[in-house]
Every structure is written in C-alpha cells, then in structure tokens.
Amino acid sequence: MPITGLVITLAGDGQTAGQARTALAANRSLVLGEAFGSRVAGVLDTPNESENRRHWEWLNSLAGVVFVDVVYIALDPVDGDPAMTAAYSD
C-alpha cells in the first residue's frame, strides 16, 4: 500500500507550469490538493512499490516540475508485496 504525501514544486514559468499541472491532473494515481503559489500538495496511491517508483520517476522527469518532496509515507505492507519483509541476506 504505497501511499505518499507529496509537495510538488512547479517552475516559475507560467506556460511550462500550466502544462505540468495538466499532466499531473491526468495521472489517475495522483490526487492533487491545494496549490500555494508554485507548491502543490498531492497524494500518490499505487498498488505496489514498482508502480510507486515508476510514478516517482515520471514526476521527477516531468517538464515544469522543479522538485518533488515527500512529506508522509505509510509503512504498512499489502498482501503479496514483499516490501518491509526482505532481508539483506536474501
């Protein structure tokens, strides 16, 4: 159950930031919250860790996104997801 609370900082350039907002809004795993200037609150909810990572990389590579900060993470594993159970020795 990778659920992460994000603060997404958008570029100062209005056109690029606008395009980024549109792309973010179209992502069905991402729920956008309030915006405060260039900073937008959001929650990323994905079924497993690999999807979470894929979205994370997409966010960081998106034109108009300057920085992505994570401010909250839930640590509970979901059934079948090996997160939180693997040992270094495996």
Place this chain on the structure above:
Amino acid sequence: MDRRTFNKLMAMMAATAVAGGRTISLGQEAGGSAPQPAVLSPELTWAKAPCRFCGTGCHVMVGVGEGRVRAIMGDQKAEVNKGLLCVKGYHVGAILYGEDRLTRPLLRVNGQLQPIEWPEAIKIVADKIEAAPGRFALYGSGQWTIPEGYIAQKFMKGGLANNHIDPNARLCMASAVTGFLSTYGVDEPAGCYDDLDKCDVLIMWGNNPAEMHPVLFSRVIDRRSRGETVTLIDIGTRRTRTTEHCDEYLNFKPQTDLAIANGIAHLLIKNDTYDKSFVETYCAFKADSDPAELHGRPISFEEYKQFLEPYTPAYVAELSGVSVEKLHLLADLFGRRDIRITSLWCMGMNQHTQGTAINTLVHGIHLLSGHFGRPGDAPTSLTGQPSACGTVREVGTLSHGLPGGRVVTEESHRRDAEALWNVEAGRINPKPGHHTIEMWRRFCTAAAEGGDIDTIWVQVTNPGQTLPNRKALFTAKSSLPEKFLIVSDVYPTATTELADLVLPAAMWVEKNGVFGNSERRTQQWFKMVDPPGEARPDAWMMLAVARELFDRGHPSMRDKDGEFLFAMRGADGAVVPAWDWDHFYDMNVDKHVFEEYRQFTRMKHKDLAPYDAYVEARGLRWPVVEQPDGTWRETRYRFAGFDDPYVEKGKEIQFYHSPTHDGRAQVWFRPYVPPPESPDDDYPFWLCTGRVLEHWHSGTMTMRIPQLRRAMPGAYVEVNAEDAARAGIHDGETVIVETRRGSIELSVWIDGRGSSPPGTVFVPFFDEKKPINDLTLEAFDLFSKQPDYKKCAARIRKMPPAAATA
C-alpha cells in the same frame, strides 16, 4: 474509516500543511506539551524524534500503533526541515523491521556464533576488561546518543583510566574539529541553517548536499522557486546532482583545493578588496610551526602576504585546472561587501590528508573578506552522522577529549572532570589514547609485535566495512586468535563476521535518546516501541558491565567515596538499580545522565538547557541560556553581538575563545602540499569514494529497506565516457578496480549518477558485498588523524575473457 483511507487523508493533510507553510494537529501526541485535540488519528499515537540518518537533524513524526511504527511524517513544527524529508528519512521507520535483526547475544564457539544468555555475555565482557584493563579499547560512533557517549566516556576515562576510546566520527569530521579549534579556539560552526535562507551566494566545497543533505539543499532550491536570487557554486572533483542546480562549477584536480583557497586570498590582497576593518579588529595570522603543532606560530600580516605571493591566478590555474577567470570570479565575490556568502563542506574537505589545512584556509577566506557573523555570511561544516556533533565533539568521545571541550592533556580539565565524576585526583590518564587508525592497527598486530590492544568493544558502527585499507586494519584480525572483538549492533554486518561476541542492540525509537546535529541543535526523543527479542540499549549494556566490575571489587568502577560510579538515585533518594534490566526503565536514565553531563558544558560556553526543555522543543541550539522569566533561549549566531549572549555588550563580534586570548580569530597560511599517493603509469586513475542518495553509510540500515535497496541495489564504478571508450569498456560491464592495497570487481556505470572527469573513477561504499575500503589509503591528516577516502591511485582492468563469459 479503514487504514487505507486514513493514510490517504493523513498524507493529503501533511502535504497541504507543508505546501502552505502551516502545521497540523495529529491528535494524541506523546511526550509533547499539552495534548492537542484529536483530529484524524484514532489508531496511531504520534511522537517526535530526530531522523536516525545524517547530521542534518530533520525531525519526523512517528506514528505508532499496535506496538509498531506504522507511519512517518515530516515534522512541520521542526525548524530544520519544516515538514520535509528526503527519500531516506521518509523510510526511516522501516530500519527497525529487517528480517535478520539480532535478537540474542551470540558467542563464537568453534568458529560458529552460538546463542548465550545476557548474564554470561556481560560476564565475558567484564572478564576481558578485568584481564587487561589497559589493553581494552572502546570504538564508538557519531550515532551513539549523547547519554550513551557520556556513559562510555565516563566508563573509560573516569573509570578505567584508559583513553583508548575513539568514535567512527574520527573518519568523517575530525578535520573540521581541528579547523575550528585552530581558527576560533573552540569547536563547531558559528552560524546555522538560517544562513541558507539569507545568503546571496552558496559555495559548496567538495560537497554534494543534493544527495547527502537533501533537505538542506531543498531549502535553498525552494528560495529560488519563490523568485529569490541565490547563486550556487560547486567546487568539486566530479559533477554530482548538486552541480546540476549550480550557476558555476569549478572542477579541480584532487588536493589542489589548498591552492585555490590560497589563490582567492592572494587576489583579495592583490586587489585590495579584503575587509581591512574586520581584519584589523578581529583577526591575527598564523602559519605552521616546526615541529608542527595544532596552534602553529603567529606571523604578521606582511609575512602572510609574502607567503601568498606565489599563488597567482596563473600558478593556481596550472595546479588546479580551474581557469583564471573562475578564480577571479570567486575572489571578486568574496571581495564584495554588498552580498552575503555561505560556504558548506563535509567529507570532501575533511577526508583529506591536509584536512586541517583546507578547513583553516576556508575559514581564513571568510575572515579576510569579512564574510562572517551576519546572517548569510558563514563558513559552515556539515556532519554525516546524527550526533557527530552532540556525542563526539561535545561529549568529547575522541581519544584526547573530555566532556564540554576539555582535553586529557590539560591538568585543569582533568581536575574538573575528576571533581564532577567524584573520583580521586589523578584518576584520568593525561596521555591521549589511540586514535582510530592506530587503535585498529594495534588490534590487528600480534601482541609480541607491539599490538597492545587485545580487546575492542564496537558500538553503533561498522568498522569492518568503513575502515580504510581494510585488509590491514580489520581483516587481519582473523589470523590473530588471541584478539577478542565484541560488537553491539542491530543487524549482522561485516564487523560481526569477525566478532567473537555479538550483543543485540536496541535502536532509535526502541530506546530514549538525545542527538546533537550539525548546527549545534540538541534534540531529544522518547522510546516508542519495544526492541525485538532480547535486544537492549547500549547504555544498559555499559551500565551492566560497569556494575559487574563493581560487584567483583574492581576499583575502577568506584568513586572516591566507594560508591558505584554510575549510581543513579530516584526521587526518593534511593539508588535505582538501572544496571539490572528489570529496573532499567524504573527511571529515565537518559535524563539522569544528561543532567550530569550538562554540568560540563559551561566552560566553553556550550551551555545546555535542562533535559525537560528539550522534551518540549524540536531541538535547541547551544549556548542555551536561561532568561529572567525562566525560559531557555537558544543562540543562532555565535560570536555575533546581536545574538550571542556571551559577547560583551557593545561589541559586534567577539571571538571569546580566541587561541591567542585577545578576542581574535586566526587567519592561517598553509601551502599547497601534494597528496601522499597520486596516479602514475601503473595506477593511472584517481579513485574517489563516497555515498549515494538512497543509502546511508555502510548500508546496514538502508539496504534492509526494500524500496531503497531496489532503487540502488549494489555498488558500481562510475567511469568517464572518454576513459571507457579508450579502454573499450562498456556500460554495465564488470571490471576489476585495483589499487596497491587490493582489488574488487564492479559493474561499470558510464557517466552515471554523477560524472567523473577523465582520469577519475568513483565508487560508493554502502555495499558490504563490494568492500571498496579494501582499496583505500590509510594515510591521515597530521593534526586530526582523519584518513583520506577521496583520493588514491587506482587502475581498471577488463575481466579475463574466461571470467567475463562465465
């Protein structure tokens, strides 16, 4: 409400609060001040703690339910991180739950580690100490809590009269200590993180905060996103993620940072742009003495100018590879009075055989140019561990130190400590113990050949992976059966592989704790969950061993009245037997120990507030001074009249611990000195080692967090594209990286996470299966005894055809 919906709501609340610069209520908050109204957390109890990883000192809110850490959130009340966390920080709760936690004491019998009971384990440690107290050593850590480090310090120096105690922080910030001491006469930065909010120019000297201190770097990037102008300059030997954000990048040849610093000072004087008023009022000048001593010899300004004369832009450019134009750019910036400049550094300057020299030179540029003492004008070193400052530098757990900035070589300091510890005068040994490299060299040398350390107790660190020239300084122990290695840790590590006795430790929020971060901020937290199995806090282990020695009649653990050295009394005046595990939590041992330690902190004006003041706060920066109304006020800017209560009224700046006792800081001249090992025909590359964003130090915690491990599963060698093409090496290919001390096989990453210039390779050290420290050099700085992990000569060989296809 189900847990999933709850977590999504909490995540959005946290994000909205941070984005909008507000704080949110978490409902039931343990250990804080007045309970806050319940808003959204019916299932979790929330409490504050500093992050367990680096020296930034971010605070997290830890959500606990059903005896487990369930959620982590950036703490919006924390000034350091204002609710933000880095990729490691938001996974920090998971470090407790790796499958292979150590849960029972283990003794090596016939080559195998076998479970034993705690009483037997404690007796074995006591036996080893009792057999030869002077041949016992304690190797600790900047991850010790302040109370743990204090107990260790008192146990060794006040109890056993043995100074063979040193922490792993010797390997990461000892040169920063000697730099501060020889410049200001007292350790630790004068400025603080607020400088990052105020500076016009931020110069990073061999520093990669975008990966190593991401929350601090984010703080600066956020200023830019708000439309502020802040110029970022990266001075380094390889491009990193930090470089990508910088306005200027100055790539220099390894070791020539000394020449660059002298070149800036040369131009400030040549162009007459140094701050004459500041220099005349607040500075004196120094150069190395013969024989070399930490405080050197005084020189005149005229001599200083003459020493700098050779460091012309043309000469420095030739030495360093940095263009004349960029050297002028730096000097012109420092020559301006209308801007504020902050310098940051960490391992790049500290892990250096001239580490003390380059630290003093960077301080010197700031002093010479007057870029000191105003918000945004500061030379500031960062630390890599959460309590390298608090536990190592302030508690004084280095082999020459005593608490509160005292040293064993000063008689008055020893008398102070003996009085506070209530032991007889003369108990503390005046001779410094073995520093880290020497301690391990002697442990790995047969007794008959001068190896005078028989037993080492390692706590909260992993020298089996992090010592330089590892085969000589650690692995050699395997052929010396008479040597005995005790390791307290939470997971199996490269160090436990050779341990004779393993003690399972509690970690982070499984115990009470206090850390001290890079900006003099002391941070407290309470135990929130139980450790697994029979894992126990390091503090308890030391108290139990001390009591075992006391009960045997060993004089070392008695004070001068015959009482147990660690006797702790409860509110009723009766001694609480905290050495007995069943009674360890009958009182707050941390609070008792902290209040005792606090008495040491006034002499060097590192005043700490009472323990309870830290319970309320998200850390306080020392000196913390009581106000007439009974509140405790922290200090952001030391030596600055507008903020530091110890500066005499009417003075703008006062260096009140000046090494020359005249209120002046020291501007040093130190020449460029070639490194002890440079590339040659046989080993044509520079090898640099370091960290990556996803992993912290030797990876024992972060490699057990699946998300981080998957993101960066193994070490690699970063190779420049031109070098790779010339050698016919391809991305992903396995090659042999070799130095005069050893070799390992690594996968090639061409211009990968960073980008090394031609002739340089980089290897991270987090991967225990790829021990790069088999290759590194143990040469160390003359004053700080800190080794250089950033440069030695290496070569890369393609795998033999048979091996490559196997």
